[in-house]
Amino acid sequence: EIVLTQSPATLSLSPGERATLSCRASQSVSSYLAWYQQKPGQAPRLLIYDASNRATGIPARFSGSGSGTDFTLTISSLEPEDFAVYYCQQRSNWPLITFGQGTRLEIK
Amino acid sequence: QVQLVESGGGLVKPGGSLRLSCAASGFTFSDYYMSWIRQAPGKGLEWVSYISSSGSTIYYADSVKGRFTISRDNAKNSLYLQMNSLRAEDTAVYYCARPIVGATSWFDPWGQGTLVTVSS
Numbered sequence: 496e497i498v499l500t501q502s503p504a505t506l507s508l509s510p511g512e513r514a515t516l517s518c519r520a521s522q523s524v525s526s527y528l529a530w531y532q533q534k535p536g537q538a539p540r541l542l543i544y545d546a547s548n549r550a551t552g553i554p555a556r557f558s559g560s561g562s563g564t565d566f567t568l569t570i571s572s573l574e575p576e577d578f579a580v581y582y583c584q585q586r587s588n589w590p591l592i593t594f595g596q597g598t599r600l601e602i603k
Numbered sequence: 604q605v606q607l608v609e610s611g612g613g614l615v616k617p618g619g620s621l622r623l624s625c626a627a628s629g630f631t632f633s634d635y636y637m638s639w640i641r642q643a644p645g646k647g648l649e650w651v652s653y654i655s656s657s658g659s660t661i662y663y664a665d666s667v668k669g670r671f672t673i674s675r676d677n678a679k680n681s682l683y684l685q686m687n688s689l690r691a692e693d694t695a696v697y698y699c700a701r702p703i704v705g706a707t708s709w710f711d712p713w714g715q716g717t718l719v720t721v722s723s
Binding site: 529531537538539540541544545550551582584586589590591592593594595596597 | 649662714
């Protein structure tokens with residue numbers, strides 16, 4: 496099983512600041528990595544797939560980068576609605592996909 | 604618009620059974636792989652099962668293999684998850700999810716989820 500480790504567990508920032516979230520895989524997943532946003536009481540929403548492609552309707556302030564084992568989700572300037580939990584997911588060894596444990600982005 | 608609506612969750616005793624349903628609309632259901640993904644209370648996401656568009660190919664996570672059965676009825680635009688021999692650790696919100704066009708494993712949209720609680 497490919498284990499995804501996200502850091503930090505919690506990130507405290509203010510609106511307007513830049514957020515950088517990390518996801519590290521226990522072995523190479525090439526570019527087969529996605530990022531999701533989940534708000535309380537809601538289902539996850541796809542933000543980024545194939546490491547760097549924004550999903551339909553996702554604002555340009557969200558960007559993804561990385562390949563192999565190290566990946567980053569960057570939110571260039573935080574909006575109030577961006578405070579949520581973010582998960583990474585790999586599909587390198589499909590069908591055995593796995594998710595990271597999540598990073599909580601909270602308002603400072 | 605594309606919509607997935609789960610139902611069938613509830614409280615069940617350990618060892619019991621439950622059948623979840625997911626009603627799909629707004630897209631050609633028979634064209635897509637479908638999946639169930641769950642989230643224990645306050646925890647992260649765990650993939651549970653896949654089924655191919657025709658239903659001929661099925662995969663399960665080891666944690667549910669032999670106890671859960673995924674199926675679909677393309678004529679009814681519906682996805683199902685039969686859960687038997689339920690355990691406390693199966694307590695979770697269960698989501699059905701569709702992959703994006705051209706993929707099998709990047710999920711969007713998801714349903715709103717249905718809560719399964721396994722407790723005596």
